[in-house]
Amino acid sequence: MLQIDLWKRLLIWTTVAVGLVLALPNLFYPRVEQHNDAVAAIELSGESPELLAQAAGWPSFMPSALVNLGLDLRGGAHLLAEVQVQDVYASRLEALWPEVRDVLRPERDTVGTIRLQPSAPGELRVRISQPEGMQRALELVRGLAQPVVSVTGALSNDLNVVADGADIVVTLSEAEQIATDERTMQQSLEIIRRRIDEVGTREPTIQRQGTDRILIQVPGIGSAAELKEIIGTTAQLTFQPVIGRTDDANTAPGVGNEVLPSLDETGVFYILEQAPVVTGEELVDAQPAFDQNGRPAVNFRFNPTGARKFGDYTAANIGNPFAIVLDNEVISAPVIQSHIPGGSGIITGNFSVEESTQLAVLLRAGALPAGLEFLEERTIGPELGQDSIDAGRIATLVAFAGVLIFMALSYGLFGIFANIALIINIGLIFGLLSLIGATLTLPGIAGIVLTVGMAVDANVLIFERIREELKTAKGPARAIELGYEKALSAILDANITTFITAVILFVMGSGPVRGFAITLGLGILTSVFTAIFVTRLLIVIWFERRRPKTIEV
Amino acid sequence: MRLRLVKENTNFDFFSRWKLWFGISAFLMVLSFGSFILQGLNYGIDFRGGTTIRTESPLPVDVGVYRDAIGALNLGDVTISEVFDPTFGPEQNVAMVRIQAQDGEEAVSSEVIAAVEAALVEVRPDIRFVSVESVGPKVSGELIQTAAIAVVLAIGAVLIYIWLRFEWQFALGAVIALVHDVILTIGIFSELQIKFDLAIIAALLTIVGYSLNDTVVVFDRVRENLIKYKKKDLKEVLNISINETLSRTFMTSATTLVALIALFVLGGDVIRGFVFAMIWGVIVGTYSSIFVASAILLWLGVKRDWTKPTDTTGNQFANVDA
Numbered sequence: 001m002l003q004i005d006l007w008k009r010l011l012i013w014t015t016v017a018v019g020l021v022l023a024l025p026n027l028f029y030p031r032v033e034q035h036n037d038a039v040a041a042i043e044l045s046g047e048s049p050e051l052l053a054q055a056a057g058w059p060s061f062m063p064s065a066l067v068n069l070g071l072d073l074r075g076g077a078h079l080l081a082e083v084q085v086q087d088v089y090a091s092r093l094e095a096l097w098p099e100v101r102d103v104l105r106p107e108r109d110t111v112g113t114i115r116l117q118p119s120a121p122g123e124l125r126v127r128i129s130q131p132e133g134m135q136r137a138l139e140l141v142r143g144l145a146q147p148v149v150s151v152t153g154a155l156s157n158d159l160n161v162v163a164d165g166a167d168i169v170v171t172l173s174e175a176e177q178i179a180t181d182e183r184t185m186q187q188s189l190e191i192i193r194r195r196i197d198e199v200g201t202r203e204p205t206i207q208r209q210g211t212d213r214i215l216i217q218v219p220g221i222g223s224a225a226e227l228k229e230i231i232g233t234t235a236q237l238t239f240q241p242v243i244g245r246t247d248d249a250n251t252a253p254g255v256g257n258e259v260l261p262s263l264d265e266t267g268v269f270y271i272l273e274q275a276p277v278v279t280g281e282e283l284v285d286a287q288p289a290f291d292q293n294g295r296p297a298v299n300f301r302f303n304p305t306g307a308r309k310f311g312d313y314t315a316a317n318i319g320n321p322f323a324i325v326l327d328n329e330v331i332s333a334p335v336i337q338s339h340i341p342g343g344s345g346i347i348t349g350n351f352s353v354e355e356s357t358q359l360a361v362l363l364r365a366g367a368l369p370a371g372l373e374f375l376e377e378r379t380i381g382p383e384l385g386q387d388s389i390d391a392g393r394i395a396t397l398v399a400f401a402g403v404l405i406f407m408a409l410s411y412g413l414f415g416i417f418a419n420i421a422l423i424i425n426i427g428l429i430f431g432l433l434s435l436i437g438a439t440l441t442l443p444g445i446a447g448i449v450l451t452v453g454m455a456v457d458a459n460v461l462i463f464e465r466i467r468e469e470l471k472t473a474k475g476p477a478r479a480i481e482l483g484y485e486k487a488l489s490a491i492l493d494a495n496i497t498t499f500i501t502a503v504i505l506f507v508m509g510s511g512p513v514r515g516f517a518i519t520l521g522l523g524i525l526t527s528v529f530t531a532i533f534v535t536r537l538l539i540v541i542w543f544e545r546r547r548p549k550t551i552e553v
Numbered sequence: 554m555r556l557r558l559v560k561e562n563t564n565f566d567f568f569s570r571w572k573l574w575f576g577i578s579a580f581l582m583v584l585s586f587g588s589f590i591l592q593g594l595n596y597g598i599d600f601r602g603g604t605t606i607r608t609e610s611p612l613p614v615d616v617g618v619y620r621d622a623i624g625a626l627n628l629g630d631v632t633i634s635e636v637f638d639p640t641f642g643p644e645q646n647v648a649m650v651r652i653q654a655q656d657g658e659e660a661v662s663s664e665v666i667a668a669v670e671a672a673l674v675e676v677r678p679d680i681r682f683v684s685v686e687s688v689g690p691k692v693s694g695e696l697i698q699t700a701a702i703a704v705v706l707a708i709g710a711v712l713i714y715i716w717l718r719f720e721w722q723f724a725l726g727a728v729i730a731l732v733h734d735v736i737l738t739i740g741i742f743s744e745l746q747i748k749f750d751l752a753i754i755a756a757l758l759t760i761v762g763y764s765l766n767d768t769v770v771v772f773d774r775v776r777e778n779l780i781k782y783k784k785k786d787l788k789e790v791l792n793i794s795i796n797e798t799l800s801r802t803f804m805t806s807a808t809t810l811v812a813l814i815a816l817f818v819l820g821g822d823v824i825r826g827f828v829f830a831m832i833w834g835v836i837v838g839t840y841s842s843i844f845v846a847s848a849i850l851l852w853l854g855v856k857r858d859w860t861k862p863t864d865t866t867g868n869q870f871a872n873v874d875a
Contacts, residue, residue: 072823080692082691223685224663224685224687225663225666225667228663374663374689375688375689375691375692376687376688376689376692377663377685377686377687378684378685378686378687379682379684379685379686380683380684380686381681381682381683381684383609383681383683384607384683384684384823387640387821388821388823388824390640391640391819391820391821392820392821394819395815395816395818395819395820395821396815396816398815398819399811399812399813399815399816400812402811402812402815403808403811403812406556406807406808406811407808409555409556410555410556410557410558410804411555412555442823442824443752443755443824443827445820445824446816446820446824446827446828446831449812449813449815449816449820450759450809450812450813450831452812453805453808453809453810453811453812453813454763454766454805454808454809456804456805456808457766457801457805457808457809460801460804460805460808461770461801464798464800464801464804467800468797486777489773490769490770490773490774493718493769493770493773494765494766494767494769494770494773495766496714497711497714497715497762497765497766497769498762498763498765498766500707500710500711500714500762501707501710501711501758501759501761501762501765502762504703504706504707504710504758505703505707505755505758508699508700508702508703508706509703509751509754509755513751513752513754513755516752516755516759517755520759520762552555
């Protein structure tokens with residue numbers, strides 16, 4: 001007969017309660033948002049009475065996760081950028097030329113004179129005047145190659161060196177290209193993230209898409225053009241001579257000098273010469289590494305001009321500190337241990353492995369490693385977003401009211417049970433959306449409205465079935481039980497198929513479409529739950545109290 | 554007194570003219586296809602590349618003035634249309650300006666957008682640009698490809714699922730019904746030249762989901778009745794099944810339509826095309842689950858012996874009170 005175990009009842013009510021509590025913050029959207037912002041600000045920069053008052057606007061024991069509003073609802077800018085990864089190959093090979101020259105020069109007797117030839121992008125072409133010596137020349141140039149670990153784990157070299165007539169042609173090997181692309185993408189993402197974080201907008205999305213694309217979404221920014229400007233500004237990385245260290249920001253630095261704060265030690269300032277020795281534009285690469293003693297360090301490499309300047313400076317200043325400055329903050333100020341010729345060097349210090357990795361990233365993050373081409377850009381004004389929210393809200397309410405009335409008229413008391421379940425259902429959708437931090441978009445609202453329409457389907461299936469079973473006069477309890485039992489397979493099949501399409505939409509779609517897929521998918525889950533468990537529980541409770549001899553559905 | 558969309562115990566014969574319904578569906582599909590070939594879809598920038606600028610101004614939109622201002626820039630095909638919507642306030646005069654993708658440019662050009670905006674500000678100083686969207690030809694090509702793959706994948710996945718849960722005839726019937734719905738939806742978009750963009754693909758996939766929902770409910774009942782009425786011929790079983798589920802079919806379509814119509818009227822113009830596609834899909838999907846999916850089942854025939862030795866949950870003995 002109609003029975004639901006106590007533990008099942010508790011489980012159902014608990015699920016509903018948890019879902020609704022999770023959804024609750026969305027009813028007080030502005031207040032909770034202010035609370036969240038204030039909490040984040042306190043964590044970052046300490047308390048202030050104003051922030052504390054804002055934070056107190058929402059009790060801290062309550063969940064404070066909100067449904068994110070998509071760009072189409074909040075307004076903001078969206079960019080899809082393609083990173084021109086090949087740019088990096090060219091500069092890598094350009095930087096290789098001096099090395100090739102230096103290694104061939106001592107062997108002039110065998111290879112003759114060496115001349116750089118105009119080369120296609122992505123290759124370095126060097127002509128030797130005595131092709132008989134090609135074998136030796138190739139051997140020497142190949143000696144410059146470094147091993148790379150490719151994705152497959154196989155060890156290969158980073159350079160392909162072949163002879164073409166009297167020319168030596170150097171290209172990056174496939175494994176190295178993949179590795180370089182990967183690094184370029186990481187750097188680009190890191191730099192873009194730093195640039196946007198500096199502006200301090202709320203919840204930007206910076207995501208890699210595919211092999212060479214980056215999706216950037218920043219809510220609340222005026223236009224895509226503005227966003228492009230922010231991303232486009234290159235980080236200013238400089239290497240500057242250090243004059244002194246101080247803990248007073250107001251120290252008079254003297255003519256031609258400046259006082260800059262340290263990046264990670266608060267209250268420490270450096271007095272530096274204003275004119276940099278070398279700038280980040282001349283840095284080719286930086287990688288985390290280990291020094292001779294096995295301590296974490298960072299390897300870096302300059303291009304030829306940077307290398308010369310840096311070599312000269314270090315030769316003259318052994319034992320003195322020099323500062324690595326990024327955007328007017330001193331990242332570190334190591335002491336020059338020895339003359340550093342050849343343009344590559346190592347930065348040592350009290351680094352942990354993480355710190356050295358981070359420093360390498362920061363160093364590389366100085367400037368975007370490759371150009372960006374913008375494939376897609378969208379600006380949505382905040383007014384349009386607000387209009388859409390308003391329209392969506394009214395439409396959802398009307399749709400909701402329409403369905404509620406319709407159900408009540410059609411199924412009477414049972415319709416009201418279904419309506420309670422429907423209201424819980426909407427609460428659960430918002431609870432789940434908040435829980436997983438999903439983004440609500442305009443098509444997402446449409447997804448919710450569609451769910452409202454379709455969520456009643458499961459109940460309609462059950463109620464129609466109960467009606468049918470009542471005709472064969474088995475008594476109300478039996479009819480209800482059979483109604484649920486027999487409708488189940490249709491409900492599951494129907495919802496699983498729709499869920500499959502929601503999953504495909506989610507996987508294949510992007511942006512707003514994905515928002516639609518999320519609400520549709522979650523809506524299916526919650527509507528099956530509310531139809532099978534919640535309405536059933538409501539009906540059972542009612543039935544136990546009243547024990548009706550006949551029912552009308 | 555209860556509201557009933559369908560009176561109790563209906564006994565319509567849905568298949569007395571099934572060839573006629575088939576004919577009508579086939580004709581509509583050919584018509585849709587013809588319209589698609591001859592007229593083509595009115596692709597939005599998602600699929601064609603280009604830029605759309607949505608403008609808002611307190612003064613009435615004068616398309617001619619806008620056109621003259623932008624025409625001087627020689628940007629090729631520029632479409633300007635005024636947007637009307639009941640949700641707009643009296644001071645809201647909205648227009649959409651669409652500019653084709655510029656030749657030989659892979660990426661989006663900010664200069665073009667800036668130039669257009671400047672030209673419009675010159676003729677209408679109080680104009681505001683509430684949204685600017687720009688898609689490069691490279692991405693738009695990929696988007697249309699992904700969209701097509703998504704629709705095909707969805708239909709394929711459904712085919713497999715129904716095949717596993719039912720029989721291949723059911724799967725084929727359901728999928729033909731789906732293809733029918735998709736083609737008819739594309740047809741109406743092509744015929745009425747409604748903007749076809751990424752959101753419409755989402756709508757198409759939802760139609761696939763909805764129509765399927767409907768079809769599966771009918772099929773589920775057909776399967777049940779095939780076991781129940783072993784001696785009746787297929788046509789009769791199909792008719793009984795559809796009649797039994799008719800009340801539910803109409804209830805669900807009605808609630809969904811009530812919700813969608815609210816959204817269509819009040820949801821604003823940005824998603825109107827999207828909602829229109831869904832409304833159309835609900836109507837076509839409901840029709841197709843009866844007159845296409847089930848008719849194909851009748852045409853193909855199905856196996857009649859559903860009793861499996863292990864399967865006692867579905868037959869009439871399973872429900873005897875113990």
